[in-house]
Amino acid sequence: MKFFIDTANLDQIKEAADLGILDGVTTNPSLMAKEGITGDKNILAHYKKICEIVEGDVSAEVIATDFSGMISEGKKLASLAENIVVKVPMTRDGVKAISYFTDHGINTNCTLVFSAGQAILAAKAGATYLSPFVGRVDDVTWDGIKLIEEIVSIYSIQGYITEILAASIRSPLHIVQAAKAGADVVTCPLSSILGLFNHPLTDIGLAKFLEDHKKAAK
Secondary structure, three states: OEEEEEEHHHHHHHHHHHHHOEEEEEOHHHHHHOOOOOOOHHHHHHHHHHHOOOOOOOEEEEEOHHHHHHHHHHHHHHHHOOEEEEEEEOEEEHHHHHHHHOOOOOOOOEEEEHHHHHHHHHHOOOEEEEEEEEEHHOOOOHHHHHHHHHHHHHHHHHHHOOOOEEOOOHHHHHHHHHHHHHHOEEEHHHHHHHOOOOOOHHHHHHHHHHHHHHHHHH
């Protein structure tokens, strides 16, 4: 399973990249605003900076909600770097845009996916990635991980090649569950990735090793 970091913070992206386990980045207008990055020129420049840090795919989201606007923005984003993936919302115009981008060799990430039916439409349109929102599905008392499992099953049966990118990940447990469910990719905050390191027995074991080393060195 690939690891993407979901942020626009360059320091966090560098930290994840330095671990040697980072495969890509996802971001969106909200994450850009959180870092104080506003204005089209600044946002485009920031995407370029991200692409200089990571070799893997970088999802850059369109703001437009109409077909022509998505196409115009998507082409501009795709021209920034070879590893840019145009992130498009799961709407009628979004699916049309994904189909257009697919026909013109531009990789896409279909975002805001909350059902298996939406996942089928995105795959039929040729989306490179599909982003079901695990945490947000949980918020409305459905099971986000079960949705991942359902989509994995459908894609396997139908032979769809769209990669399932588990999004809205909120904990290290979500990462493990997404892996068990068969997600191709997980995108999450740095805190969730770092949380995978933590286990009390590791801390206890390391402390014991160091204590024994001190005794042996005397």
